[in-house]
Amino acid sequence: MHRPSPVEAEMADELAAVRPALVSRYAAALPGARAAVLSRLWRGLAHDPLPWVARRVPDRDGLTLRLADGRRLRGPRPDPYATAAYVTVVRLDGVAYGDPARLMGELAVPHSTAFAAELAHSVASLALSRANDPGEDGVGGWDRDRDQDWEWEQRVVDGHPFHPSCRSRPGFSVADQLAYGPEHRPLVELGLIPVPAGDCLVTGVWPEWLRDGKRVVIPVHPWQAAHVLKREPSGRTAARPLMALRTLALPDGPHVKTALSARLTSSVRDISLGSVAASAVLSEFGESMAARTGGLLHITRTLGAAAAGSADLAAVVRESPQEYAAAGERVVPVAALPATGLPRSPAWVARFTRLALTVGLRLLELGVALEAHGQNLLVVLSADGEPVRLVYRDLADLRVSPTRLAHHGVLAPELPARMVTDDERVLRRKVFGSLVAGALAGTTGSGPALRxxxxxxVRDLPRTPDLAALCGEPLPAKALTLMRLSPRAAGDEWGELPNPLQDERR
Structure with missing residues (x-):
């Protein structure tokens, strides 16, 4: 029998105090959570460019990693696009490990201790999420026929389909997770903090209901108010958390993106002053570029953004994607598609893939590289469940090529320097890594299905250099495990995955 890790045991004790009815379900969910995180970790160990892996030796039955210190790590033959938990044991010099945190601790590579703690938290939090999942019985008021956008988002229980830290939320207690995690379906009371207008950077049209005379009222996540700002808000408003956790849906429609100075998955989720300053220009630019897709893509407009002197007290208000649904249609995040219960035949998946690639490659040709992962990219479904167009939200991480734009007669707007590049490799990585290795892989769930x-x-897509690169080169993907083992490295780290469109025998 597996001995619970200290983090698993600590979470069980907390759960017994705040939600005792879930304790037995939590314990039952732990083995599956370990396998889910271990499968994500094995993907990274098998494919990320880790400096301490000297050689990878595949055979009919699995894969052996020969480490630089002479040890051998063996596991099943990896499918980098699998979303099911298919790894239950990995052997290090013949010793079996079913707990990803213990395996990482035993590897004892640089920064592995901190990453092992993160993995342990990911396992325990994932088990908690699964323990409180209503499933198909509708517990918790879930009705899959409702069209409230937050309901679709809260069906994503397991988090990022490929990240080993898919549910890691250090600094969040069990009570915090139950109170704020979208998969737990809470109603969150956003704090309202008024700040003198002269102390604020405001762009766009800040809503009137978030103004108080000469003061700007900034919505604040309650965790941020308590743990970072350490101040009591003067007012509160109810909202529903979305997949991003720090972004919440207001009852009357708009979404509020709040600063949350906690590490969720990989990053601390603050809102930089630069992104606030650029938000209105970026929103207008995004709309104008989406208009060049012939109605296949809409961008959720940023209504207003505000920051009070730092990234810790800032917020962005933007449209709900539901604004782009006609009568009878539903807008669903791509990451939530597997949880909707909607039938997705191979033919349906092919039609959706064609739609997504048409839009992604068209914008890339124009000079805009979307980070179209399953959280940012949403699909508009007709009344009978057919994919008809796309919606994209949160423009903060796209990349823009002035040269490509100029080729099409478009002047690049004034944007933060990190967003501007003519490097084709960077542009393609952004699109292929998020859209193909992320959103589409997560939708199909395996290498053969993705292929x-x-x-x-691709048969019906215009023959462009970008399409040739997509079909003929290894598929770029963020090296998520390497990134967690390289805490001092700035920016993203990248690896290469086997391209499903290339003959595996080559």
Whole structure:
């Protein structure tokens, strides 16, 4: 029998105090959570460019990693696009490990101790999320026929489909997770903090209901107010947390993105002053570029953004994606598609893949590289469940090529320097790594299924250099495990995955 890790045991004790009815379900969910995180970790160990992996030796039955210090790590043959938990044991010099945190601790590579703690938290939090999942019985008021956008988002229980830290929320207690985690379906009371207008940077049209005379009222996540700002808000408003956790849906429609100075998955989720300053220009630019897709893509407009002197007290108000649904249509985040219960035949997946690639490659050709992962990219479904167009939200991480834009007669707007590049490798990484290795892989759930969808879709796409790169080169993907083991490295780290469109025998 597996001995619970200290983090798993600590969370069980907390759960017994705040939600005792979930204790037995939590314990039952732990083995599956360990396998889910271990499968994500094995993906990274098998494919990320880790400096302490000297050689990877595949065979009919699995894969052996020969480490630089002479040890051998062996596991099943990896499928980098699998979303099911298919790894239950990995052997290090013949010793079996089913707990990803213990395996990482035993590897004892640089920064592995901190990453092991993160993995332990990911396992325990994932088990908690699964323990409180209503499933198909509708517990907690879930009705899959409702069209409230937050309801679709709260069906994503497991978090990022490929990140080992998919549910890691250091600094969040069990009570915090139950109170704020979208998969727990809470109603969150956003704090309202008024700040003198002269002390604020405001762009766009800040809503009137968030003004108080000469003061700007900034919505604040309650965790941020208590743990970072350490101040009591003067007012509160109810909202529903979305997949991003720090972004919440207000009852009357708009979404509020709040600063949350906690590490969720990989990053501390603050809102930089630069992104606030650029938000209105970026929103207008995004709309104008989406208009060049022939109605296949809409961008959720940023209504207003405000920051009171730092990234810790800032917020962005933007449209709900539901604004772009006609009568009878529903807008669903791509990451939530597997949880909707909607039938997705291979033919449906191929049609959706063709739609997504058409939009992604068209914008890339124009000079805009979307980070179209499953959280930012949403699909508009007709009344009978067919994918008809796309919606994209949160423009903060896209990349823009002035040269490509100029080729199409478009002047690049004034944007933060980190967003501007003519490097084709950077532009393609952004699109292919998020859209293909992320959103589409997560939708199909395996390498063979992804290959079938891509093969069907690319036949009808314009033959461009970007398409040739997509079809003929290894597929870029963020090296998520390497990034967690490289805490001092700035920016993203990248790896290469086997391209499903290339013959595996080559």
């Amino acid at each position: 079938a969808a891509l093969e069907s879709a």
